[in-house]
Ligand SMILES: NC(=O)C1=CN([C@@H]2O[C@H](COP(=O)(O)OP(=O)(O)OC[C@H]3O[C@@H](n4cnc5c(N)ncnc54)[C@H](OP(=O)(O)O)[C@@H]3O)[C@@H](O)[C@H]2O)C=CC1
């Protein structure tokens with residue numbers, strides 16, 4: 001049994017992760033970290049509001065973070081320093097955060113997995129986009145999420161653009177003299193790749209990667225209709241993180 005703690009158990013992803021871990025034959029939910037002490041009944045599973053206390057008193061082997069970027073960074077750092085392996089689903093980490101965590105893992109030899117998207121379909125979409133960029137180098141990403149999402153662009157969109165960058169030299173797209181008459185009309189820009197964020201009630205997590213070429217358009221699309229789509233990936237990460245001693249950023253690194 002792998003002893004697991006979860007931060008953000010009241011949230012949309014956290015609640016789903018609690019149910020998955022409790023139901024899983026190889027995992028034991030030993031504690032959760034919440035923003036408040038009251039109103040969450042998980043039977044005998046203790047609820048903490050202090051990460052330090054949780055780590056010390058319940059001795060988890062894996063710490064899952066599904067909160068916000070600021071909290072996620074604080075929790076992940078504290079877990080690694082305490083010798084506990086983090087699995088981070090929280091998005092919005094900066095490049096500097098990733099570098100700091102990579103160095104901390106290297107120093108402590110404690111493994112950590114940061115996965116901007118846990119669903120296999122989204123990982124395949126990202127891998128296909130990376131491949132397509134070898135042949136079609138004008139690309140825009142449209143990510144669409146529910147209207148409670150805090151960060152934009154999504155972690156998945158950023159990761160997709162980073163993978164595309166492996167095969168696409170930086171260049172400006174569109175007309176060299178294009179102008180926005182309303183600021184933001186052309187979206188965010190990552191070395192010329194445009195990223196557009198849609199937020200609407202009713203949506204869960206969706207993304208299209210559009211590749212344009214002379215007389216043609218290639219569209220790669222993935223939809224998560226329920227948060228159940230992320231849970232096999234969370235379970236995979238809990239097992240994988242037990243045997244790694246470095247930072248792994250992205251589930252594509254665990255799947256051939
Ligand atoms: N990697 C992936 O595949 C996926 C990643 N995500 C990411 O996961 C994160 C959470 O998403 P989602 O569940 O939709 O968001 P929610 O807003 O539903 O949940 C976030 C939770 O964090 C809790 N929280 C706030 N402060 C603390 C604290 N001090 N200690 C512990 N918990 C705290 C919130 O509690 P309260 O409400 O009381 O403030 C809330 O329950 C986001 O960054 C999102 O982008 C989401 C889906 C898939």
Ligand SMILES: O=C(O)C1=N[C@H](C(=O)O)C[C@H](O)C1
Pocket residue numbers: 091116117118145146149153154155156157204205206
């Ligand atoms: O907030 C969400 O919901 C999601 N966040 C992740 C992201 O930012 O990419 C993963 C998925 O898209 C759902």
